[in-house]
Amino acid sequence: MPVRAEGFIARKLRFKGRLAEMAISVSFFVMILSLAISGGFRSEIRQAISDISGDVRLSGSSEPIDIKPSYYEQLQGVAGVEKITPAIWKPGIVKGGNDICGVLVKGTPMPDSCSLQAIIPEQLGKRLALKAGDRFTTYFIEDKVRARRFTVSGTYQGISDTDDALVVLVPLADMQRLCGWTEDQAGVLEVDLAGRFDSGIDSQLKADELYLASLMSHQEEEDILQAATARRRYPQLFDWLDLIDFNVLAIIVLMTIVAGFNMISGLLILLFRHISTIGTLKAMGMGNKSIAGVFLRVAARIVLLGMLAGNAAALLFCFIQGSTHLIKLNPANYFISFVPVYLDASLVVLVDIVAFGAIMLLLLIPTLFISKVDPARTVRVR
Secondary structure, eight states, X not given: OOHHHHHHHHHHOOOOOHHHHHHHXXXXXXXXXXXXXXXXXXXXXXXXXXXXXXXEEEEOSSSOEESSOTTHHHHHTSTTEEEEEEXXXXXXXXXXXXXXXXXXXXXXXXXXXXXXXXXXXXXXXXXXXXXXXXXXXXXXXXXXEEEEEEEEEEEEOOTTOOTTOOEXXXXXXXXXXXXTOOTTEESEEEEEEOGGGOSHHHHHHHHHHHHHHHHHHOOTTSOOOEEEEHHHHOHHHHHHXXXXXXXXXXXXHHHHHHHHHHHHHHHHHHXXXXXXXXXXXXXXXXXXXXXXXXXXXHHHHHHHHHHHHHHHHHHHXXXXXXXXXXXXXXXXXXXXXXXXXXOOHHHHHHHHHHHHHHHHHHTTTGGGGGGGOOXXXXXXXX
């Protein structure tokens, strides 16, 4: 029978599958929301790490290194490199009031007017009761003890502010004077990559390209720079993100199965209610495959309506949460003070297509019932 006839019959069948449609909506809402939250955590944490220490760190076998080595243009020419920033990292002990705390002090380029100014993480400010305008002493203990007195110019919310990883930001020039280096020297070069290279594999490939650029273009007296990705420097954070991604995959599979079995029960109800219709269509010469096509069209319409409703609800939630940060989190447990959301449109479409296809495949199971219907009995009973 022509496909046009199957569509005509499917449009004439009436099935009030509100429960099935609602179950589909909830399933797709949970799937899209899981994707958005997972993407949000990855985006926020990656950006925070990039802001603090770059996506790739270039370091030599010893300090200092040249801020602009002879192959600097080759480094900048690597595809995906957005910015290269010199920095100096030193461990230190901060004394504020009657308390002390171990920190990592990072010298980063700042205006000359910011000399001996420091931007501290919020957790350090709370612990030592420091606020903007307060002064504190930092001790650097290496071959000898050196001290610098900084003034708090601001605070920031750090993504890795555990007690052993508090990062204090100070002017690069101050750290160069502390180390006795010239303005052309630094401890490391921090590379920011474009967003499309934020995955572990892509960032490692870029790190390898930067290392090769250093290896192939360096002068004999210059140091070869080793490249380390953010994943290697903060493995615990990225392992946590990988665990979230695994959980999201499990949720998508589970929600697809739940939606599929809800639709199976709904389609079986539809088939039982239309046994006489199936018998009549068979008596008119319509094959099992064509009849199954009719009922699958009805089911597909319900799945599509539920999918659209679930997607719309998830997008509305993401818009509200992204605009207001309404739902809060404990940053001590989740690194972020709110539930982050970020939607990758291509990934959402892919999940929708795969989930829809999986549900329709599951719906082939109840259509096997059609072959068991005897038109002679069903039409006579009618």
